């Protein structure tokens with residue numbers, strides 16, 4: 001808890017810095033606090049991870065207001081700038097600009113909008129990823145810029161390579177989205193190597209480039225530094241770690257009918273209290289509660 005220094009300015013500095021920056025996925029206040037403690041300077045509010053944590057599929061099942069609520073908890077618990085997965089904007093230009101305004105009001109530092117139709121589905125699920133046409137999507141970007149201006153960073157995400165289109169189509173979209181006012185471009189790929197991402201970065205240097213190497217995870221980050229890429233998003237690993245950790249602990253407690261065995265495997269309660277600032281509450285109680 002404490003005053004947060006203009007998160008958008010910090011996120012902008014990260015994305016425009018000459019060195020490679022990293023955004024860590026978080027999906028609730030707890031994961032946001034843990035990423036902060038690990039030393040990350042910015043967070044990715046992943047639609048996939050937030051959906052999963054809420055028990056939804058990553059197919060626009062979570063409402064935009066539910067996402068805004070989660071982002072607000074993440075902002076409070078971390079104090080870090082958050083780039084929010086704005087999906088495809090939850091509708092047309094009007095829904096997109098409303099989302100952007102509400103994210104700005106509730107602690108978001110930036111929004112990332114992808115050029116797909118509503119409802120979208122996760123880029124790694126199935127092969128059918130219809131894109132919206134360039135003009136329609138550019139209108140969504142312009143509407144956000146006209147609404148939130150420089151107060152909210154705007155990242156335009158290109159799904160052309162995910163949808164099976166050529167590098168040329170991705171480049172055409174990048175030019176259009178830059179003209180529409182995007183601050184940065186996220187180029188996504190589902191390939192297991194980074195070739196098409198690196199080819200894009202070689203051809204296109206108009207704005208900072210953000211990538212999500214979930215599927216091409218073997219590529220060392222030095223390749224991205226060499227290619228002049230701005231920012232890497234580690235997009236879902238806190239959520240997947242939680243799944244693996246919770247599954248193992250639940251299975252063991254069920255099998256052993258005891259919590260004794262897992263005690264050394266789980267975080268101590270003191271760790272949880274430290275993470276979420278219980279010391280600040282104790283100090284405030286000392287200051288504000290009447291003394292008897």
Ligand code: SPV
Pocket residue numbers: 046047048049058085122123124212214235236
């Ligand atoms: C997310 O984290 O929700 C993303 C990235 O949009 S991906 O899952 O790779 O599409």
Ligand code: MG
Pocket residue numbers: 046047048085087
């Ligand atoms: Mg997403």
